[in-house]
Amino acid sequence: MIIILGAQATDQQVDDVIERIESLGLQAHLSRGTYRTVIGVIGDEDKISAAPFEAIPGVVQVVPVLPPFKLASSEAHPKPSIVATGNAKFGGGHLGLIAGPCAVETEAQMDAIGRAVSEAGASVLRGGAFKPRTSPYAFQGLAEEGLKILADTGKKYGMPVVTEVLDPRHIELIDRYADMFQIGARNMQNFVLLTEVGRAQKPVLLKRGMSATVKDLLMSAEYILSQGNPHVILCERGVKGFDSLTRNLFDVAAVPAIKSMSHLPVVVDPSHATGRPDFIPACALAGVAAGADGVHIEVHNAPAEALSDGPQALLPEQYAQLADQLREMFELVNKNTPKTL
Amino acid sequence: MIIILGAQATDQQVDDVIERIESLGLQAHLSRGTYRTVIGVIGDEDKISAAPFEAIPGVVQVVPVLPPFKLASSEAHPKPSIVATGNAKFGGGHLGLIAGPCAVETEAQMDAIGRAVSEAGASVLRGGAFKPRTSPYAFQGLAEEGLKILADTGKKYGMPVVTEVLDPRHIELIDRYADMFQIGARNMQNFVLLTEVGRAQKPVLLKRGMSATVKDLLMSAEYILSQGNPHVILCERGVKGFDSLTRNLFDVAAVPAIKSMSHLPVVVDPSHATGRPDFIPACALAGVAAGADGVHIEVHNAPAEALSDGPQALLPEQYAQLADQLREMFELVNKNTPKTL
């Protein structure tokens, strides 16, 4: 960590900072310039990052030099991690394809969609049973009934299933039906939920919050990892932007950014990132071209009748065509020498 | 709601949309232009907003014309609401001042700060016992011990207390100690938590999420209100911005924006909005000048020793001076004819 003091800082203030550093068992390295004094702090990183040096009089800036995540970091774990469930694999040269409707609605709907995405080669079936809806008056999901339908459809078509968890009190219930937990964007910093899914020993699909930096996302992954659950898949699903043309702003550079700092697999979700079915194929392909280890796409057999987010779903036949293109693209990308220099 | 079809829309597609509208018991009003066809939808707003018209082929845009919140809306409830606890009042010509440290640390710390902010005229004492920390390795709060210290300090100085709730399983516990629940920015769309505090019959301080629009905030308030709890105070605490000079971007226009659509009281929180103690007074005064019904400020007697967010706290003497200025400003603003035309 680097501590910077301003031109007006007195000798006493500089001494106070150094004393504080040394009182924590850390070392201080001092450089005095004409306009600024710079003090490097060396020692136990946990102690360093916990101390509020910014609040010491005279200090104008504090610059951390080490990322605050450890288990998620590729400095500690240089080889890419592979997260697997059933026959699906994400990372280390494997492409995982997650597909299904926004919400589980009926057996017939899930059967139609499950069969279609299975035939298209998707590896994980998704479907929401507990839905985080902006409006309290909107459809909130089928709860346990939805979980049953999802699990049954998954079994029938040989696909592991993923569903969103909203409430720490539901984890046991969901654990009985699902193969993978999803933490939604709105809960990326719901640390209670992160800690609880960290205790479960199943894969977690962790979606990036709409105003979260890549480092924030890795810190949230760290919550799960620090509970002993190493099976974390990160998901880029768009951040808040100023152009209302798309629902969110698909941050494709998050893929190489995460790969440069972490060993965890990364999935892209162009459905939520754009909210525009006509832009989904281009963005899905872009994600794979950028190095993503998986693609998450919402598919519905009757979008105009859907109870939730119908307008952003692909039709089964559109998905089948796209899935072929994604596999072809993934093959090309993997054949090449690494894209990140 | 208005449904817009593109230049290529066929007569059949227009008929399909009208048929769909009428099948829901709604009325359709058709206007065909050269390049666009516009269909107005009239009838039960809940049915209208639930239907995914965007997914019908030929539709290029859907424009809602009514806000989706009802209980929070000033159309339904034109008079400003007053939320009260103990001697503190927010709204309808009353200014509420919330002050205290980020986290409850020790009895001595709370006593020093409680006395200081009480003498400065603050009306509600704040302090976190469960802290939502970005890092799993950071101080997470004293839990029940912190609640006890907070409640005792509040009693001693005659101030109601507010503390953040992170976990729906803690509501009963917190309810025993606190006079007001706080829902933090990261949980503004934790709909489980909103529903649960809606069932409790205590005031709720609902903080705006970092990527939430003003309408999103009002929808989250609607979750609480729709459970039968009318005691909601909204809090503007900064949204995500691109200038790293401040921690967040203080959106002071949210104050008149909320007032133009809702009857609920609004508080500003310049501590979290800016993260810069030297900018807090200017922004607090700006909030009151813009019509805020309260101000939330973090105060610490030893910021450089604080276990959480010390660097953004005001010192007790700085707070005392500011509180005087805020009251003077509030008096001036209230003397004037309404600021929003």
Add this chain to the structure above:
Amino acid sequence: MIIILGAQATDQQVDDVIERIESLGLQAHLSRGTYRTVIGVIGDEDKISAAPFEAIPGVVQVVPVLPPFKLASSEAHPKPSIVATGNAKFGGGHLGLIAGPCAVETEAQMDAIGRAVSEAGASVLRGGAFKPRTSPYAFQGLAEEGLKILADTGKKYGMPVVTEVLDPRHIELIDRYADMFQIGARNMQNFVLLTEVGRAQKPVLLKRGMSATVKDLLMSAEYILSQGNPHVILCERGVKGFDSLTRNLFDVAAVPAIKSMSHLPVVVDPSHATGRPDFIPACALAGVAAGADGVHIEVHNAPAEALSDGPQALLPEQYAQLADQLREMFELVNKNTPKTL
């Protein structure tokens, strides 16, 4: 255009709006609901968009239904445009590769870079002679001397050249040396400059502003097109974001978004979008996967000695490898059925 009046709108206000519409020679279609009155306006779009209906008392919202750009729109011009200069082509199945240093520095530097990117298969050589630098104390470019070096290097290696124009008074001078004008992001809404390069009959590379929506970009293209110059190439180079990990936020969805509304070719610039050489290959490939018609990349033979933006440049050997991958990717993408459904 659709005009919406609120619940409190009087009959007189509704009549006033209709009268105003009809006084402009336009037609009004009225739908009155319980809470809102909706008036569709039909007729000459220029008259419609020029009238400030929002300012009529009682009006709460005005919704335009047609895009305000015409010449740039694919409604008017459904076939993709191809922009060509020398042997380079952008659009309609052709991939253009623009490469070169941020700034022209010396003959030797340009010769080394020109030879390298020409051998790597780049089709247009770039280099700045007039540099828009944030600081008045930074290197501002070699001016005419830089233009000469650029033009000579282009000729030697058989590549057309592109350079940025900052000042309308320089257009004649630059026209003598360059084959393509570049309008930088900071000047995307410098309407004087847009009008002037619209009068020149050379291709224009128009970069998206950091806070410009896709529609804003198309409106700026409209300025150039409306002067009679149809040779416009649009460039996505990142918008302002909140994550400081990258210099800007690469909006790859802008590629399908532009393609859905316009016939103009689109180029991506991952150098400026990310500012991170280690993320450039992934983002360049993502852009081509999303349907881009070209890629703009900064290349420097000695980044640590560069006079401008060295840290974001690729080395010649990195560029050569990437150019191969981009061509392979483009071939795969073009072989497939169209990506935008």
Add this chain to the structure above:
Amino acid sequence: MIIILGAQATDQQVDDVIERIESLGLQAHLSRGTYRTVIGVIGDEDKISAAPFEAIPGVVQVVPVLPPFKLASSEAHPKPSIVATGNAKFGGGHLGLIAGPCAVETEAQMDAIGRAVSEAGASVLRGGAFKPRTSPYAFQGLAEEGLKILADTGKKYGMPVVTEVLDPRHIELIDRYADMFQIGARNMQNFVLLTEVGRAQKPVLLKRGMSATVKDLLMSAEYILSQGNPHVILCERGVKGFDSLTRNLFDVAAVPAIKSMSHLPVVVDPSHATGRPDFIPACALAGVAAGADGVHIEVHNAPAEALSDGPQALLPEQYAQLADQLREMFELVNKNTPKTL
């Protein structure tokens, strides 16, 4: 400046960086930690900031410690500057009120508005003669005819006038009629224009760009100041935000932020910041409460007939009421001890 090298940096790389620093006549201070090596650079700041240290192999981060603006900085010029024209003063305890229509349309319109704002106590009359319109088909201003009407109206009512300059070739012309140049938000980084108005010796109202940081704004001011023109007034007029409720996001914290770093006066423009006449009074008052030295507001006598931006204008009677409130607020603020601690 501080240069940080990663864990993998070799001794050779560290030596290379130090050698590079010393070859520029600068001093290097080295601190080696377990995970990072930190090198402080001390010496001539111009040399330091010009060198692309980020591009040296092994370097992972470069942290500037001094602001890159000098003439605009309060380190060099601690006393607040006062900018004056005619009887209007901005800064140092003086409140300047700029008011007038978006565009000059007719003599009668300017006369009506000029008289009204003069009676309301505005100190500077504004009106656009050259308009930067998003659409090439929109009204572009009356050019010289508009300048004449503006100047004549100003003379009649004893008010200096301000008008926007878009084209460096118009400076001489505008200089003949106007008392103050305005640089609009879209041209904040039009460095050609900044340099040219820097050569003129008249006050410049410099508006913040929609994606400009406060430091970017100060760097643009530096362009004007470095040409020898010290009469610069900065203007906060909203940055790009994600909530479409307002046209832009009014960043009121920019006022104390600028005051903490610069001696230049700051004006707020709630008309462009919000685009909502019903929010303008609240935001204008907020700006003054935060310490602004002036307020810029658009006023029109017939907004529904205006040729440009009518819907965001206040009516003359609304402005008169607000101007009284602003003066009262300014008096209260100035009476208090400084707001920025």
